[in-house]
Every structure is written in structure tokens, then in C-alpha cells.
Amino acid sequence: MSPLGRLAATIAARKGADPDSSWTAKLLAKGPEKCAEKFGEEAVEAIIEAVRGDRTRLTAEAADVIYHLLVMLAARDVTLADVEAELARREGTSGLTEKAARG
Numbered sequence: 001m002s003p004l005g006r007l008a009a010t011i012a013a014r015k016g017a018d019p020d021s022s023w024t025a026k027l028l029a030k031g032p033e034k035c036a037e038k039f040g041e042e043a044v045e046a047i048i049e050a051v052r053g054d055r056t057r058l059t060a061e062a063a064d065v066i067y068h069l070l071v072m073l074a075a076r077d078v079t080l081a082d083v084e085a086e087l088a089r090r091e092g093t094s095g096l097t098e099k100a101a102r103g
Contacts, residue, residue, distance in 0.1 A: 007070060008070050010024070011024055011071055012074060014028065015028055024071060031075065035074075039065070042067075
């Protein structure tokens with residue numbers, strides 16, 4: 001299993017855990033809205049580092065974004081497998097064609 005798969009599995013396992021035992025459990029216990037807010041905060045931090053051009057800091061922030069994205073998805077019962085299936089569905093389709101199909 002890839003590191004991303006292991007991370008998603010860990011997040012799923014923490015879903016019902018005691019919020020005092022884990023940061024992930026604490027975030028999930030606060031609900032989907034708080035998880036989305038944290039994802040947004042981390043995304044902004046990644047954008048700032050992308051603009052600054054610090055590769056090391058951008059890498060760290062990108063890891064935070066991915067973690068918080070997976071937490072946000074878990075809060076709404078969307079799995080990494082669901083996202084991978086959607087990516088597979090889009091594979092081989094031009095981004096321009098896919099975007100036009102959305103209307």
C-alpha cells in the first residue's frame with residue numbers, strides 16, 4: 001500500500017476514535033464544516049509557499065493539504081478509492097473536453 005493509501009486508512013480508522021486520543025479524531029469530531037475550514041487554511045498556506053518559491057516549504061504544505069483533504073473527504077464519507085475511481089473515469093479525456101462536459 002502506498003503512503004497515501006496508508007494515510008487514508010489511518011484517517012478512516014480514527015473516525016470513531018476518542019477525540020482526546022488523536023488530532024484526526026478531534027478534527028472529525030468537530031464535523032465536516034470544520035474539516036473543510038482546516039483544508040481551506042492549509043490550501044492557502046500552500047498557495048503562499050508556491051508564490052514564494054520555497055520548494056521545501058511548499059512540499060511540507062502540500063503534504064498538509066493532502067492530509068486535510070483526506071480528513072475532509074472522510075468527514076463526508078468519501079474515500080480515497082472514490083476519488084481514484086473518478087480520476088480513472090477521467091483518464092484519457094482531455095481536460096478541456098471534461099470541463100466542457102460539465103456544462
